[in-house]
Amino acid sequence: MSDYTFMTTEENFLLQEALRQNKRQLTKFFLIGVSLLVIAAVIPQIYLYTHNTLGDADQSLFSYTNIWFWVWLICFVIALVFALIKVTDIRYWAIKRDLSTLQKGHIEAPLEAVYQENNDTQTNFSVKVDTNRKRLFYWMRGTLDGFRAGQEVEISYARYSRVIISINKK
Incomplete structure:
Protein backbone atom coordinates (compact mmCIF):
# COMPACT_ATOMS: atom_id res chain seq x y z
CA MET A 1 0.00 0.00 0.00
CA ILE A 90 -23.46 -0.93 4.77
CA ARG A 91 -20.53 1.50 4.62
CA TYR A 92 -22.52 4.67 5.53
CA TRP A 93 -20.47 5.95 8.49
CA ALA A 94 -17.13 5.13 6.90
CA ILE A 95 -18.15 6.95 3.70
CA LYS A 96 -19.18 10.01 5.74
CA ARG A 97 -15.73 9.96 7.34
CA ASP A 98 -14.13 9.69 3.90
CA LEU A 99 -16.11 12.70 2.70
CA SER A 100 -14.70 14.77 5.55
CA THR A 101 -11.06 13.66 5.13
CA LEU A 102 -11.08 13.33 1.30
CA GLN A 103 -8.16 10.89 1.26
CA LYS A 104 -7.70 8.05 -1.18
CA GLY A 105 -5.27 5.18 -1.37
CA HIS A 106 -3.81 3.10 -4.19
CA ILE A 107 -3.03 -0.59 -4.21
CA GLU A 108 -1.69 -3.03 -6.78
CA ALA A 109 -2.43 -6.63 -5.89
CA PRO A 110 -3.96 -9.87 -7.20
CA LEU A 111 -7.68 -10.49 -6.73
CA GLU A 112 -8.62 -13.31 -4.39
CA ALA A 113 -12.36 -13.29 -5.10
CA VAL A 114 -15.00 -11.24 -6.91
CA TYR A 115 -18.69 -11.38 -6.03
CA GLN A 116 -21.90 -9.37 -6.31
CA GLU A 117 -23.95 -8.27 -3.31
CA ASN A 118 -27.13 -6.34 -2.45
CA ASN A 119 -29.21 -7.60 -5.39
CA ASP A 120 -26.33 -7.02 -7.83
CA THR A 121 -26.02 -3.32 -6.94
CA GLN A 122 -22.53 -3.74 -5.48
CA THR A 123 -19.45 -5.72 -6.52
CA ASN A 124 -16.97 -6.75 -3.82
CA PHE A 125 -13.32 -7.51 -4.46
CA SER A 126 -11.19 -9.47 -2.02
CA VAL A 127 -7.53 -8.56 -2.49
CA LYS A 128 -4.54 -10.33 -1.00
CA VAL A 129 -2.44 -7.55 0.54
CA ASP A 130 0.28 -9.52 2.35
CA THR A 131 0.97 -13.21 2.68
CA ASN A 132 -1.71 -13.63 5.35
CA ARG A 133 -3.87 -10.51 5.01
CA LYS A 134 -6.84 -9.99 2.75
CA ARG A 135 -8.81 -6.77 2.36
CA LEU A 136 -12.28 -6.26 0.97
CA PHE A 137 -12.96 -3.39 -1.44
CA TYR A 138 -16.40 -2.25 -2.63
CA TRP A 139 -17.54 -1.15 -6.08
CA MET A 140 -20.80 0.67 -5.28
CA ARG A 141 -22.01 1.37 -8.83
CA GLY A 142 -23.58 -1.95 -9.69
CA THR A 143 -22.19 -5.08 -11.24
CA LEU A 144 -18.66 -4.89 -12.57
CA ASP A 145 -17.90 -7.67 -15.04
CA GLY A 146 -14.60 -8.69 -16.56
CA PHE A 147 -12.68 -9.27 -13.35
CA ARG A 148 -11.91 -12.69 -11.89
CA ALA A 149 -9.76 -14.21 -9.18
CA GLY A 150 -6.03 -14.24 -9.87
CA GLN A 151 -5.93 -11.08 -12.00
CA GLU A 152 -3.52 -8.34 -11.02
CA VAL A 153 -5.36 -5.02 -10.55
CA GLU A 154 -4.70 -1.40 -9.63
CA ILE A 155 -7.32 -0.02 -7.26
CA SER A 156 -7.85 3.57 -6.21
CA TYR A 157 -10.11 3.63 -3.14
CA ALA A 158 -11.48 5.86 -0.39
CA ARG A 159 -9.31 5.48 2.70
CA TYR A 160 -11.74 4.47 5.45
CA SER A 161 -14.66 2.89 3.63
CA ARG A 162 -12.53 1.14 0.96
CA VAL A 163 -15.09 2.14 -1.67
CA ILE A 164 -13.41 1.76 -5.06
CA ILE A 165 -13.02 5.00 -6.99
CA SER A 166 -11.34 3.34 -9.96
CA ILE A 167 -10.10 -0.13 -10.81
CA ASN A 168 -7.91 -1.19 -13.72
CA LYS A 169 -6.39 -4.47 -14.85
CA LYS A 170 -2.61 -4.53 -14.93
Whole structure:
Protein backbone atom coordinates (compact mmCIF):
# COMPACT_ATOMS: atom_id res chain seq x y z
CA MET A 1 0.00 0.00 0.00
CA SER A 2 1.11 3.52 -0.63
CA ASP A 3 0.59 6.81 1.12
CA TYR A 4 -2.77 8.48 0.94
CA THR A 5 -3.45 11.38 -1.42
CA PHE A 6 -6.35 13.80 -1.78
CA MET A 7 -9.41 13.07 -3.90
CA THR A 8 -10.39 15.05 -6.94
CA THR A 9 -13.80 16.67 -7.30
CA GLU A 10 -15.05 13.88 -9.57
CA GLU A 11 -13.98 11.24 -7.06
CA ASN A 12 -15.76 13.18 -4.32
CA PHE A 13 -18.99 13.07 -6.36
CA LEU A 14 -18.61 9.31 -6.84
CA LEU A 15 -18.27 8.90 -3.09
CA GLN A 16 -21.34 11.08 -2.50
CA GLU A 17 -23.34 8.81 -4.82
CA ALA A 18 -22.19 5.79 -2.79
CA LEU A 19 -23.33 7.62 0.35
CA ARG A 20 -26.79 8.23 -1.14
CA GLN A 21 -27.05 4.54 -2.06
CA ASN A 22 -26.12 3.52 1.49
CA LYS A 23 -28.60 6.03 2.92
CA ARG A 24 -31.38 4.39 0.86
CA GLN A 25 -30.39 0.99 2.26
CA LEU A 26 -30.44 2.34 5.82
CA THR A 27 -33.86 3.91 5.26
CA LYS A 28 -35.17 0.62 3.89
CA PHE A 29 -33.86 -1.28 6.92
CA PHE A 30 -35.36 1.30 9.29
CA LEU A 31 -38.76 0.91 7.62
CA ILE A 32 -38.47 -2.88 7.83
CA GLY A 33 -37.68 -2.54 11.54
CA VAL A 34 -40.63 -0.22 12.20
CA SER A 35 -43.04 -2.48 10.31
CA LEU A 36 -41.79 -5.53 12.26
CA LEU A 37 -42.19 -3.57 15.47
CA VAL A 38 -45.80 -2.78 14.61
CA ILE A 39 -46.55 -6.37 13.60
CA ALA A 40 -44.85 -7.83 16.68
CA ALA A 41 -46.67 -5.35 18.93
CA VAL A 42 -50.18 -5.81 17.47
CA ILE A 43 -50.52 -9.55 16.76
CA PRO A 44 -49.73 -10.78 20.31
CA GLN A 45 -52.19 -8.24 21.73
CA ILE A 46 -55.00 -9.40 19.47
CA TYR A 47 -54.39 -13.03 20.39
CA LEU A 48 -53.94 -12.28 24.09
CA TYR A 49 -57.07 -10.18 24.52
CA THR A 50 -59.34 -12.45 22.43
CA HIS A 51 -58.34 -15.71 24.15
CA ASN A 52 -58.07 -14.56 27.79
CA THR A 53 -60.02 -12.50 30.23
CA LEU A 54 -59.15 -8.83 30.54
CA GLY A 55 -57.49 -9.29 33.95
CA ASP A 56 -55.41 -12.27 32.84
CA ALA A 57 -54.38 -10.51 29.64
CA ASP A 58 -53.23 -7.43 31.55
CA GLN A 59 -51.11 -9.58 33.89
CA SER A 60 -49.42 -11.44 31.01
CA LEU A 61 -45.79 -10.85 30.11
CA PHE A 62 -46.90 -10.28 26.50
CA SER A 63 -49.36 -7.50 27.40
CA TYR A 64 -48.71 -4.04 26.03
CA THR A 65 -49.12 -2.75 29.59
CA ASN A 66 -46.01 -4.66 30.71
CA ILE A 67 -42.79 -2.64 30.31
CA TRP A 68 -40.73 -5.82 29.71
CA PHE A 69 -42.76 -6.54 26.58
CA TRP A 70 -41.66 -3.20 25.10
CA VAL A 71 -38.05 -3.62 26.22
CA TRP A 72 -37.87 -7.05 24.59
CA LEU A 73 -39.60 -5.83 21.43
CA ILE A 74 -37.40 -2.77 20.93
CA CYS A 75 -34.23 -4.79 21.60
CA PHE A 76 -35.36 -7.37 19.06
CA VAL A 77 -35.96 -4.76 16.37
CA ILE A 78 -32.67 -2.95 17.04
CA ALA A 79 -30.78 -6.25 16.85
CA LEU A 80 -32.57 -7.13 13.61
CA VAL A 81 -31.76 -3.80 11.97
CA PHE A 82 -28.10 -4.03 12.95
CA ALA A 83 -27.97 -7.63 11.70
CA LEU A 84 -29.34 -6.49 8.34
CA ILE A 85 -26.74 -3.73 8.21
CA LYS A 86 -23.93 -6.15 9.02
CA VAL A 87 -25.09 -8.81 6.59
CA THR A 88 -25.37 -6.36 3.68
CA ASP A 89 -22.19 -4.50 4.62
CA ILE A 90 -23.46 -0.93 4.77
CA ARG A 91 -20.53 1.50 4.62
CA TYR A 92 -22.52 4.67 5.53
CA TRP A 93 -20.47 5.95 8.49
CA ALA A 94 -17.13 5.13 6.90
CA ILE A 95 -18.15 6.95 3.70
CA LYS A 96 -19.18 10.01 5.74
CA ARG A 97 -15.73 9.96 7.34
CA ASP A 98 -14.13 9.69 3.90
CA LEU A 99 -16.11 12.70 2.70
CA SER A 100 -14.70 14.77 5.55
CA THR A 101 -11.06 13.66 5.13
CA LEU A 102 -11.08 13.33 1.30
CA GLN A 103 -8.16 10.89 1.26
CA LYS A 104 -7.70 8.05 -1.18
CA GLY A 105 -5.27 5.18 -1.37
CA HIS A 106 -3.81 3.10 -4.19
CA ILE A 107 -3.03 -0.59 -4.21
CA GLU A 108 -1.69 -3.03 -6.78
CA ALA A 109 -2.43 -6.63 -5.89
CA PRO A 110 -3.96 -9.87 -7.20
CA LEU A 111 -7.68 -10.49 -6.73
CA GLU A 112 -8.62 -13.31 -4.39
CA ALA A 113 -12.36 -13.29 -5.10
CA VAL A 114 -15.00 -11.24 -6.91
CA TYR A 115 -18.69 -11.38 -6.03
CA GLN A 116 -21.90 -9.37 -6.31
CA GLU A 117 -23.95 -8.27 -3.31
CA ASN A 118 -27.13 -6.34 -2.45
CA ASN A 119 -29.21 -7.60 -5.39
CA ASP A 120 -26.33 -7.02 -7.83
CA THR A 121 -26.02 -3.32 -6.94
CA GLN A 122 -22.53 -3.74 -5.48
CA THR A 123 -19.45 -5.72 -6.52
CA ASN A 124 -16.97 -6.75 -3.82
CA PHE A 125 -13.32 -7.51 -4.46
CA SER A 126 -11.19 -9.47 -2.02
CA VAL A 127 -7.53 -8.56 -2.49
CA LYS A 128 -4.54 -10.33 -1.00
CA VAL A 129 -2.44 -7.55 0.54
CA ASP A 130 0.28 -9.52 2.35
CA THR A 131 0.97 -13.21 2.68
CA ASN A 132 -1.71 -13.63 5.35
CA ARG A 133 -3.87 -10.51 5.01
CA LYS A 134 -6.84 -9.99 2.75
CA ARG A 135 -8.81 -6.77 2.36
CA LEU A 136 -12.28 -6.26 0.97
CA PHE A 137 -12.96 -3.39 -1.44
CA TYR A 138 -16.40 -2.25 -2.63
CA TRP A 139 -17.54 -1.15 -6.08
CA MET A 140 -20.80 0.67 -5.28
CA ARG A 141 -22.01 1.37 -8.83
CA GLY A 142 -23.58 -1.95 -9.69
CA THR A 143 -22.19 -5.08 -11.24
CA LEU A 144 -18.66 -4.89 -12.57
CA ASP A 145 -17.90 -7.67 -15.04
CA GLY A 146 -14.60 -8.69 -16.56
CA PHE A 147 -12.68 -9.27 -13.35
CA ARG A 148 -11.91 -12.69 -11.89
CA ALA A 149 -9.76 -14.21 -9.18
CA GLY A 150 -6.03 -14.24 -9.87
CA GLN A 151 -5.93 -11.08 -12.00
CA GLU A 152 -3.52 -8.34 -11.02
CA VAL A 153 -5.36 -5.02 -10.55
CA GLU A 154 -4.70 -1.40 -9.63
CA ILE A 155 -7.32 -0.02 -7.26
CA SER A 156 -7.85 3.57 -6.21
CA TYR A 157 -10.11 3.63 -3.14
CA ALA A 158 -11.48 5.86 -0.39
CA ARG A 159 -9.31 5.48 2.70
CA TYR A 160 -11.74 4.47 5.45
CA SER A 161 -14.66 2.89 3.63
CA ARG A 162 -12.53 1.14 0.96
CA VAL A 163 -15.09 2.14 -1.67
CA ILE A 164 -13.41 1.76 -5.06
CA ILE A 165 -13.02 5.00 -6.99
CA SER A 166 -11.34 3.34 -9.96
CA ILE A 167 -10.10 -0.13 -10.81
CA ASN A 168 -7.91 -1.19 -13.72
CA LYS A 169 -6.39 -4.47 -14.85
CA LYS A 170 -2.61 -4.53 -14.93
